[in-house]
Amino acid sequence: MADTRDHGPVDFRTEPAKYRHWRLSFDGPVATLAMDVKEDGGLRPGYELKLNSYDLGVDLELYDAVQRLRLEHPEVGAVVVTSGKERVFCAGANIRMLSQSAHGWKVNFCKFTNETRNAIEEATAESRQTWLTAVTGPCAGGGYELALATDWIVMADDGNTAVSLPEVPLLAVLPGTGGLTRLVDKRRVRRDRADFFCTTEEGVKGRRAVEWGLVDEVVPRSKLDETVRGRARELAARTDRPAGVPGIVLAPLARTLEGDRITYSTVACAIDRERGLAEITVNAPAAAPPAEAAGVHAQGCAFWPLALARELDDLILHLRTNEEAIGVWVLRTAGRADLVEACDRLLAAHTDDWLLREIRLYLRRTWKRLDVSSRSIFALIEPGSCFAGTLLELALAADRSYMLDGTRAGDARGRATLRLTGMNFGAYAMVNGLTRLGSRFLAEPGRVEKLRARIGEDLDAAAAAEAGLVTFTPDDIDWDDEVRLALEERAAFSPDALTGMEASLRFGGPETIESKIFARLTAWQNWIFQRPNAVGAKGALQVYGTGQRSEFDRRRV
């Protein structure tokens, strides 16, 4: 079973010069991302990445490309996904990799691939960098799910090219990287046609694929490149991104891993293995931000909000993938709330600046990643903390927050306070489309609007409790015991029950395509990933490619 214990930790940091599986090229406003997976380039031993199939190592390069295209390439208005192989588009996630992976690895892998595809859609919708796909050759399973995440799919009309979701008939699992949801919810394929399509190994090609809404265009192979180039230029022409200005450079993320401590420029994490906790501290900026947007461009990736977004993002991925047994994340902040608020003012003011928009969106994605992480999240709000605006989202994302009421004996820093900024009122939508405040006050939507009047105010524990922003407010006498007991208790519960509970309580209210992917689709897939019909010794996922036939328990559940 593939597992982090057998290998080194996965490092999500990469850059185009180090890509092994993708080629990124540019032609004015159009970028092309060609998938050309190196067969012997698997992240783990034991499988070959044939036919442009992918594993986490392939997908983390895609993730890196999605980020860099947005921040390093303001001039790019359209991104074409294509295959670098002559005879195949993409065969989807590597089956041997899946069959030899532990349950937790499969689930975590799928969550990450889903987040990246959601980010591709966000890039199209919010960064005005429209993704499209040129399909030549078989485009199966995760290959087609990648295409589904783009907003225009052009397919070659030849005998070799088809789109398919063969997971159910071949492997007894679901197309779980958004495939089922995007079929009926994004492309709105008629449900009976979707049913037929998802049970048809060979997939659908040609006219029928267009008629059923599976792809947008089918053209002769000889016309494909020209058609795609034309579409990409049309789509790029509609962008509001600026041509002729430089992007910023995403310098390699500096982090140190020393024993159980992980340190970045704005974030630090200490792992307490005995208690099953990761104690994460986010530090406010050390100095005031630039006065104007131009200063932010000059700072580039050193600008505190961007550094924070990148570093916390990396830490979440690291903990999720490499620290499975650390079930509780304890979030603290430290530093000056006014400096956080100053950054928020900059982020809120320059809605027409492409870079500040990208930074807001990056932060939003990082907070979303936190929401969908299967870890219990507790925020501790203590003297010296700075849960203001963007950092207040950490407390609002937490399953519970504890705020110290009053001062601590011998602590000169005074009482802890919270501060709302404009960024809490719309910038950071969750996957269900609500802000975290909106999600918190489902029962009284008017309360959110009332809180606007308190932007900038320092709310102490009594005021924060009265405003409904924190869960508990023990005083100095009770704090240590109450917090210690709560964390001990949490760490002792069944990790699985907590995952299901948190996934239910965190997402009250409406559902969106994104939230349905993480709930309806993923929860069913995770169930199937436990079922003997898929993963037992005779399960379809296990016997695939061995020549043996799978054997199913025929009872429907």
Place this chain on the structure above:
Amino acid sequence: MADTRDHGPVDFRTEPAKYRHWRLSFDGPVATLAMDVKEDGGLRPGYELKLNSYDLGVDLELYDAVQRLRLEHPEVGAVVVTSGKERVFCAGANIRMLSQSAHGWKVNFCKFTNETRNAIEEATAESRQTWLTAVTGPCAGGGYELALATDWIVMADDGNTAVSLPEVPLLAVLPGTGGLTRLVDKRRVRRDRADFFCTTEEGVKGRRAVEWGLVDEVVPRSKLDETVRGRARELAARTDRPAGVPGIVLAPLARTLEGDRITYSTVACAIDRERGLAEITVNAPAAAPPAEAAGVHAQGCAFWPLALARELDDLILHLRTNEEAIGVWVLRTAGRADLVEACDRLLAAHTDDWLLREIRLYLRRTWKRLDVSSRSIFALIEPGSCFAGTLLELALAADRSYMLDGTRAGDARGRATLRLTGMNFGAYAMVNGLTRLGSRFLAEPGRVEKLRARIGEDLDAAAAAEAGLVTFTPDDIDWDDEVRLALEERAAFSPDALTGMEASLRFGGPETIESKIFARLTAWQNWIFQRPNAVGAKGALQVYGTGQRSEFDRRRV
């Protein structure tokens, strides 16, 4: 493992005189349903139903009561759920029953209990029969989830009474009978408070329960009866149900089980064990319906639409519970479409008649039960069929439909046709709130409105295909092979993968509390019901009550 193979089939048919666990009493417009579970009255051996805990046998009586209150008691405007025991309200689903049940039994049990609780909410909202709960003594887990399904909860303020959802801390499973969803989506309890509440074995009592929105009122024990009686009378006074008119009598459902054939008055089913199919035929009425509502009242449960709703409902429950290995349900209809249409006209015309409203709602619930059944559903539309209006919903609920194009050699009945009626355009909402036509045409909502113009038309295969109402239309030459292959193929796929796929493709579009319960909540619960932390030899559900401690794999997934 509890399993239908070890015992006789479960029979869902019962009536108040046979209840062992509930007492139903009436006081004018207020009915009281007292839970008084017989400890040694379990449906299966091996567990005692202590502390008003329940199993399927208890819940099917509740289900029966919900139906009868609506149809047999037009005078009832409010229903009080209460405990018949002195010291406890309800301890929830019986834990030993759960721990000794097979996976499929657990899942099916939860689905049925969820459907009944949804029906309680529907009775309140649509039948104007408002349910409320009087809580005295511990109200835990499924007990509180039952209370959550009612629209007003009054709790005694005494040392012994509290509401709780102790599943996560005690059993390592979820409150899966709607509890988590109703907390945050119906009662809109703040998510951090819900988090605390769901991890607190002892639950919440008194003022805090009201402040947090867990219950609506807390009153001294001495005032409870009076308060509840007052509330019930107030709520009953708001109903639009008629006082002083008789209800109908739901006579025992006549069915015969002979070998692999099940026959009712309007529905017949033949089980083909070799092929894994249930071939279900719904027969149109044999004669025209009464001309007026009064005639329907006189016919009572013999009125064809009501007989159909009851019989198909019973058949679905029977097949789901007692025929787990029959994975594909093949739906056919037979008889005269004009007689079906005549019934539909009656159902549509008398929107102010309480009984016709109840019959429409009963049909809606039966169709919903079909939608959430984990079986593949194929509709076969052949000469002699009558997929019209209410019965067309069967084809629209199917995962796929096949309609024979043209006539069959040697068959004098002519070509098969479909017919829309007004009932296809709003009467039968799915759990996601959409009609089946709306769900089908997500991509072109305008198409549904256009189809209104074709109400009453006989649509042959070409017209039905053009209108988007059927999946495939093979002719007589291709029919047998195409249908046979499709059914064989379906029956050969992994039952689990099909369950996950169908649950995703059937419910495109919006989500509601009801649909979230069957998707987000239930899918996670089913996953947990497979996890060793819950159901392994050292899992919490298995060791509960044995004195052993559970042992958890601490890795978060």
